[in-house]
Every structure is written in structure tokens, then in C-alpha cells.
Amino acid sequence: MSMRDENRDELLAFVDEEEVAPDNTAGHWRILIVDDEPDVHEVTLLALRDVVIEGRHLSFLHAHSALEAREMLSREADIAVILLDVVMETDDAGLKLVRYLREDLDNRATRVILRTGQPGYAPEIETIRLFDINDYKTKSELTRVRLYTTITVAIRSFWQIHQLEANRRGLEMIINATMELSKPNGLRRFAEGVVTQLCALLGVGEDGLVCAASVSRGVAPYVLAAAGQYSAWIGQSLSAIPDERVKRILEDALGKHQHTFGESTCLYFSTPDSHALAAFVDVDSPLNEVDSQLLEVFCSNIAIGFENVQLYQKVYDLAFEDLLVHLPNRNSFIGLVECRPESADRVALVDIDGFSDINSILDQAFGDLVLEAVAARLRNAFPPSVVVARVGNDVFGLLGIAREVSPERIAQVFAQPFAVDGQELRLSATSGLIALGGIQDKAVEVLKNTGVALKHAKSFQRGKSMFYEPVYAVEARDRMRMLNSLRQAFSAEHLFLQYQPFINLASGRIVGAEALLRWKTEEGNFVPPDRFIPLAEQSGLMVALGNWVMRSALQFLAQLRAEGVRDFRMAVNVSHTQFREPDFIDDLMTAMAIYDIDPSCVEIELTESVAIDNVELIEQKLAALRQVGVAVAIDDFGTGYSSLNILRRLDIERLKIDRAFVSGEQCAAEDYGIARMVLQLASQLGLRTIAEGIETEEQRQMLAALGCDEGQGYLFARPLSADAFVAFLHDH
Numbered sequence: 001m002s003m004r005d006e007n008r009d010e011l012l013a014f015v016d017e018e019e020v021a022p023d024n025t026a027g028h029w030r031i032l033i034v035d036d037e038p039d040v041h042e043v044t045l046l047a048l049r050d051v052v053i054e055g056r057h058l059s060f061l062h063a064h065s066a067l068e069a070r071e072m073l074s075r076e077a078d079i080a081v082i083l084l085d086v087v088m089e090t091d092d093a094g095l096k097l098v099r100y101l102r103e104d105l106d107n108r109a110t111r112v113i114l115r116t117g118q119p120g121y122a123p124e125i126e127t128i129r130l131f132d133i134n135d136y137k138t139k140s141e142l143t144r145v146r147l148y149t150t151i152t153v154a155i156r157s158f159w160q161i162h163q164l165e166a167n168r169r170g171l172e173m174i175i176n177a178t179m180e181l182s183k184p185n186g187l188r189r190f191a192e193g194v195v196t197q198l199c200a201l202l203g204v205g206e207d208g209l210v211c212a213a214s215v216s217r218g219v220a221p222y223v224l225a226a227a228g229q230y231s232a233w234i235g236q237s238l239s240a241i242p243d244e245r246v247k248r249i250l251e252d253a254l255g256k257h258q259h260t261f262g263e264s265t266c267l268y269f270s271t272p273d274s275h276a277l278a279a280f281v282d283v284d285s286p287l288n289e290v291d292s293q294l295l296e297v298f299c300s301n302i303a304i305g306f307e308n309v310q311l312y313q314k315v316y317d318l319a320f321e322d323l324l325v326h327l328p329n330r331n332s333f334i335g336l337v338e339c340r341p342e343s344a345d346r347v348a349l350v351d352i353d354g355f356s357d358i359n360s361i362l363d364q365a366f367g368d369l370v371l372e373a374v375a376a377r378l379r380n381a382f383p384p385s386v387v388v389a390r391v392g393n394d395v396f397g398l399l400g401i402a403r404e405v406s407p408e409r410i411a412q413v414f415a416q417p418f419a420v421d422g423q424e425l426r427l428s429a430t431s432g433l434i435a436l437g438g439i440q441d442k443a444v445e446v447l448k449n450t451g452v453a454l455k456h457a458k459s460f461q462r463g464k465s466m467f468y469e470p471v472y473a474v475e476a477r478d479r480m481r482m483l484n485s486l487r488q489a490f491s492a493e494h495l496f497l498q499y500q501p502f503i504n505l506a507s508g509r510i511v512g513a514e515a516l517l518r519w520k521t522e523e524g525n526f527v528p529p530d531r532f533i534p535l536a537e538q539s540g541l542m543v544a545l546g547n548w549v550m551r552s553a554l555q556f557l558a559q560l561r562a563e564g565v566r567d568f569r570m571a572v573n574v575s576h577t578q579f580r581e582p583d584f585i586d587d588l589m590t591a592m593a594i595y596d597i598d599p600s601c602v603e604i605e606l607t608e609s610v611a612i613d614n615v616e617l618i619e620q621k622l623a624a625l626r627q628v629g630v631a632v633a634i635d636d637f638g639t640g641y642s643s644l645n646i647l648r649r650l651d652i653e654r655l656k657i658d659r660a661f662v663s664g665e666q667c668a669a670e671d672y673g674i675a676r677m678v679l680q681l682a683s684q685l686g687l688r689t690i691a692e693g694i695e696t697e698e699q700r701q702m703l704a705a706l707g708c709d710e711g712q713g714y715l716f717a718r719p720l721s722a723d724a725f726v727a728f729l730h731d732h
């Protein structure tokens with residue numbers, strides 16, 4: 001069995017063995033005859049005429065001196081065997097030539113057969129070993145038969161060494177290529193690398209073509225990379241490339257999922273997630289043995305590299321794509337804003353109103369469906385030139401030209417109900433927009449300011465859009481400062497409560513009080529609760545703060561009871577976030593337990609907006625409160641938009657008519673129209689009533705006449721400190 005057969009591998013089995021040594025000059029074994037006697041040349045030629053060794057003919061080079069041979073060796077490559085005379089210009093001219101061959105030319109493959117006329121000139125054994133000399137013969141020994149066997153052995157070992165050498169060089173190239181291709185350069189760079197490396201490995205000019213096909217995602221095969229004459233095809237779909245032969249070869253490899261060899265080389269690579277690449281290289285002569293073997297090693301290395309590239313792509317996608325809605329994510333959006341085209345002069349952030357409720361009350365899976373529906377609607381509502389990204393939980397980012405990224409268009413997106421999980425769902429969104437000054441605006445800054453606009457809109461224009469104004473940033477900074485000092489004030493116990501009495505309008509008796517939070521800054525200024533409470537709400541401080549208010553108010557109530565005050569209720573304002581807190585009722589019960597308070601003496605004031613924001617949640621909580629025995633009043637009633645329907649559903653005790661409908665010229669002018677309506681409504685629904693902000697005797701009389709149960713206002717008392725309130729109680 002020949003060496004080639006032994007080394008043949010299955011993968012490349014169809015490389016035709018006969019073609020390994022084709023019948024052309026390139027496929028000859030080259031023999032160099034070096035001898036200063038012309039006769040020896042003649043005789044040798046005669047002896048080796050028509051000889052075929054390992055399927056190849058011999059071709060001869062002739063040198064008549066060591067010098068000429070030296071010259072020839074440095075010029076000619078792939079000489080298989082040198083038949084070398086020892087004694088020429090000098091006694092050891094032949095040996096010197098061998099040294100030159102091995103040491104100076106670093107040629108390890110070419111076999112050397114020494115010949116000499118005189119047996120006495122045989123070289124030392126050491127020399128034979130050192131210069132890797134195959135054989136030493138006297139010229140008389142070189143008959144046709146002997147010469148044939150000697151040359152055959154020499155050629156075989158030349159070929160072995162040659163193969164090993166080529167293998168070593170090829171493997172070196174493959175290692176380098178693999179290292180080069182393992183760099184996470186993206187699929188396209190990878191494909192380009194494969195072409196380059198393949199051309200280098202096969203020793204052809206850069207005229208390759210690599211075509212990638214993404215089978216799993218249903219993308220038609222296209223030309224991913226190419227070099228040389230094929231460069232023009234990059235990006236074209238495979239079916240559109242003009243060269244029928246190349247097209248057929250590539251389609252064949254992709255279709256059969258295997259390498260194809262023959263008229264040209266086409267390699268096939270795939271990954272477990274069924275991405276595939278086919279690499280076509282135009283090699284005019286069929287591959288030889290070494291090349292075929294190297295290619296196999298190359299292929300298995302490339303397959304790994306290809307997988308790495310795909311993995312890297314996945315990681316990249318994970319880092320830059322939102323996996324739920326398949327839109328660019330925040331990172332990606334920042335990048336896109338940073339490198340935006342000059343024409344893109346607007347960024348918007350769109351926040352779905354009440355999304356956290358959807359998520360917590362319905363479940364998260366439903367929340368996901370909502371996000372998907374909104375993402376799809378947004379993507380379809382804007383042309384492809386507008387970037388649509390998901391930049392936060394329920395916040396979407398838009399980047400584009402002003403005409404397209406407009407409040408009107410955003411509003412249109414939410415105008416129609418969404419179909420989510422077979423249900424019709426009405427959604428609204430609040431958005432912040434920014435007009436970009438120019439491409440010099442940094443993305444992070446742009447997003448920050450758009451975020452400021454969004455926050456502003458959420459506080460003042462829920463459900464609408466607002467544009468960024470520089471003053472917002474200043475305000476935002478001020479709020480930040482204020483929040484910090486509020487935190488400090490809270491921990492330094494600079495906050496305190498005042499109490500404002502409730503009066504029964506018919507009897508004039510004091511029936512209770514509302515606890516009102518006060519903040520006096522270090523400088524001695526009072527900050528109105530209307531300003532700092534929304535701040536505490538936004539920052540999450542409100543829960544702790546509200547809890548503290550509750551305990552302090554109940555402690556004061558316990559103190560009043562100890563002083564003999566009976567039939568007295570304490571009303572405590574409870575904010576949005578505090579009420580939503582899952583622990584709210586537990587905290588309330590703990591506070592009542594600590595001060596041994598009868599729940600019927602406690603009332604909670606919820607603003608109308610809290611009550612209508614999420615009826616289902618409120619309904620549950622109110623029912624739970626009722627169980628505990630604590631009553632609820634709807635504060636600032638008349639300012640919101642609660643429907644009769646909602647009021648009917650909610651288990652509440654009392655309506656607090658907002659002071660806007662009690663004091664002020666307006667309400668007198670319209671003859672207390674709204675107060676009248678609220679009172680009628682309350683009586684129909686069987687609810688109790690209290691009027692806020694009674695400042696004059698006339699207002700008191702009017703409301704009493706309209707049937708309002710109770711009143712609160714400067715006419716009776718301003719909010720009072722605990723001590724002042726105790727004194728007030730004693731006086732009345």
C-alpha cells in the first residue's frame with residue numbers, strides 16, 4: 001500500500017489518486033546530475049531513460065562543476081535527488097556542495113546520492129549522517145538496475161520528507177489562520193478571512209468567494225464575502241450571480257451539506273443551529289494530496305471558528321437587541337442616537353401609562369404581551385427610517401426626523417385599543433420629546449434630557465407629550481436638592497404634624513381632625529406639602545414617610561383619648577404609592593395595635609385620582625380596610641373625573657368637597673353649583689360629606705343649608721400644632 005493510500009482520508013476520498021501526479025512537467029521527479037565528467041551524464045541518462053517511479057517520469061538537470069551546481073540549486077526548487085560527484089574542482093567539492101545545500105539553503109528534503117570514481121574517497125560515516133546523505137556508490141556500481149532501485153528509494157524518501165514539510169508549513173498557516181479567524185469580527189469579516197486564508201493555503205491568488213446561507217432564519221443564500229474578480233458580487237443573492245458554474249457549485253455544496261471537489265474546490269461549514277457557509281475557491285489544477293489533507297484540518301478548524309462567530313453574534317444580539325419585543329435595546333439606542341444621521345433631529349421617549357399595574361394586577365405574562373403589542377404597533381406606525389427601540393421596562397425610544405417623530409403620531413399609536421390575548425385593551429402613553437440641536441449633542445445627554453421631559457410630562461401632563469425645556473433640567477436639579485434635604489429632614493426628625501379640626505356643621509361640635517404634614521427647613525422656611533409630597537412619592541421615600549405620619553397621628557390620637565377626648569376621629573392622608581404598597585394594611589394594623597386604637601376612630605383620605613386610577617386594585621384594598629374597620633374618605637372630591645359608576649363600586653364612607661368649590665369668589669358666583677351636586681350625589685349614594693376650606697361664616701351657613709355634614713377650614717381653625725390643638729379642644 002502506498003503512503004498516499006495510508007494517509008488518505010474519507011472526507012477527501014474523492015480526490016482522484018491518479019491526478020496527484022499528473023503527467024506534465026510539473027509532475028516529473030527532478031533529478032540533478034552533478035559531475036565534471038561529461039560521460040557520466042550520458043551514461044546516467046541512458047540508464048534512467050523512460051523510467052517511471054511512483055507514477056511519475058523523471059526530468060534531468062545537469063551541472064558540470066560544484067560551482068554550477070550551487071548556482072542551480074539556489075535557483076531551482078523541488079529537486080528530488082542529486083546524483084553528486086565527490087571529487088570535482090577539489091577533492092571535497094561534492095561534500096562542500098552538500099553542506100551548502102543543507103545549511104545555507106536549509107533544504108532538508110532533496111536526497112543526495114554520492115558517487116565517486118575512486119573508492120578511497122569515501123566520506124566519513126559522520127559526514128554521511130550529518131549531511132543526511134542517502135547513499136554512497138562508486139560510479140562502477142551504478143548499473144541501470146542498481147541506479148533504478150537507489151533512485152526509487154531516494155525519491156520515496158524525498159516525497160515523504162516533502163509531504164511532511166508541506167504539512168508542517170500548512171499546519172502553521174492553519175494555526176495562524178484559525179487564530180486570525182477566531183477574532184470576533186462578525187460573520188462577514190470571518191467569511192472574508194476564510195477566503196484569504198484559503199487562497200493562501202492553496203497557493204492561489206485571492207480570487208475566492210464565500211457564500212453564507214442562513215438556513216434557519218429562512219434567509220436566501222447570498223454572497224457574504226469575495227475577493228479578486230468576484231468582489232463585485234458581495235451582497236448579491238446566490239441565485240442572482242451571473243456565473244452559472246460558480247453558482248451551481250455553491251448551490252451544490254449548500255444543498256448537499258458537503259464539500260465538493262473536482263473542477264474546483266468548494267468547502268462547506270455549518271453550525272448546530274443550522275447556519276451554513278460555503279466557500280468556493282477557483283483552483284485550476286485539482287488538489288494534491290497534501291493540500292487535500294490540510295484542507296480537512298483547515299475545515300474542522302474553520303467549523304469551530306464559524307461556530308464561535310455565530311456564538312459571538314448571539315452574544316452581540318443579546319447585548320443589543322431586546323429579546324422580548326425584538327427591537328434594539330437601550331445600549332443599542334444610545335449607539336444609534338450617537339451615530340445618527342444629520343437629518344435625525346428628534347428623539348422621543350414613550351412611556352406606557354399604568355404599566356406597572358398591568359404587570360402586578362394582571363400577570364407578568366400578560367404584561368409581556370402588552371409590551372409586544374405596543375412594540376409592534378409602534379414599529380408599524382413609523383417608517384423604517386425611524387429608529388424604534390425599547391429602552392426601559394415600559395419605555396420606548398424613537399429617533400427620526402421631526403415630521404415623523406411628532407406628538408400627533410405618537411398619540412395616534414394609542415388612539416385605538418390594543419388586542420392583547422383576545423382582549424381589547426385601551427392604553428395611553430406619556431412621552432417626552434427633544435429637538436436635537438445638531439449632531440454634536442451627545443447621546444447620553446440627549447437621553448437624559450428626553451428623560452427629564454418625560455418625567456415632567458408624567459407629573460404634569462399624563463397621557464400627553466411634552467418637549468424638553470432647559471428649565472426642566474434646572475427644576476429637576478432643584479427637586480433633586482430638595483429631595484436630599486427632605487431625606488435629611490426626615491432622618492433628623494425635622495418633620496412634624498399639624499392638626500386641623502373637623503366641625504359638625506349642625507351642632508358646631510369638634511368631631512375629629514386631619515393630620516397634615518409639615519416641613520420646616522434648617523433656615524426656618526416652611527415647604528408646603530404640595531411641593532415635597534409629590535417628590536417623596538417619586539423617590540420612594542413616601543412609604544416610610546407615610547408610615548411615620550400614620551404612627552405619629554395615631555400616637556396623638558391615643559394621647560387625646562388619655563386626656564378624655566371621646567367620639568373623635570383622626571383622618572390621615574395616604575398617598576398613591578403608600579396605598580399601593582402591599583404591606584399598607586399590615587402596617588396600619590400594627591400602628592393601631594401599638595397605640596391600642598379603635599379602628600372606627602381612624603379615617604384614611606385618598607385623593608380622587610388615586611381612587612379612579614385603578615379601580616380593581618382599589619376595590620380590593622377598600623374591602624380589606626372595611627374588614628379591619630377603618631373608614632375611607634375621598635379627598636379633593638370634584639377635581640377628578642370619577643364616574644358615578646366607580647363611586648358606586650367603591651366601599652367608601654365620605655366625600656370631601658374640595659375647597660375650590662367651597663371658598664373663593666367663583667363658587668359664590670355660581671351659587672355653589674358643584675358643591676350642591678356633590679352633596680346631592682352623596683345623599684343618593686348614602687355617603688357622608690365634609691367641606692374643606694370653609695373660610696367665612698357665609699360659606700359655613702351655605703354648606704350647612706345644603707346638607708353638608710361637616711366642615712374644615714380657617715373659619716374654625718388653621719392647622720394647629722399638637723399642643724395648640726389640645727388647647728383648642730379645651731377652649732371649645
Ligand code: C2E
Nearest residue numbers: 516517529530549573574575693694695712713714715719
Ligand atoms: P388636603 O388633604 O386637601 O388638605 C387640606 C389642605 O387644605 C391643607 O393644606 C390645609 O392646610 C388646607 N386648608 C385647610 N383649611 C383651609 C382653608 O380654610 N382655606 C385654604 N385655602 N386652605 C385650607 P396643606 O396642609 O398645605 O396640605 C396640602 C396637601 O398636602 C393636603 O391636601 C394633602 O393632600 C397633602 N398632605 C398633607 N399632609 C399629608 C400627609 O401626611 N400625607 C399625604 N400623603 N399627603 C399630605
Ligand code: MG
Nearest residue numbers: 514573605635
Ligand atoms: Mg386631606
Ligand code: MG
Nearest residue numbers: 635636658692
Ligand atoms: Mg383636600
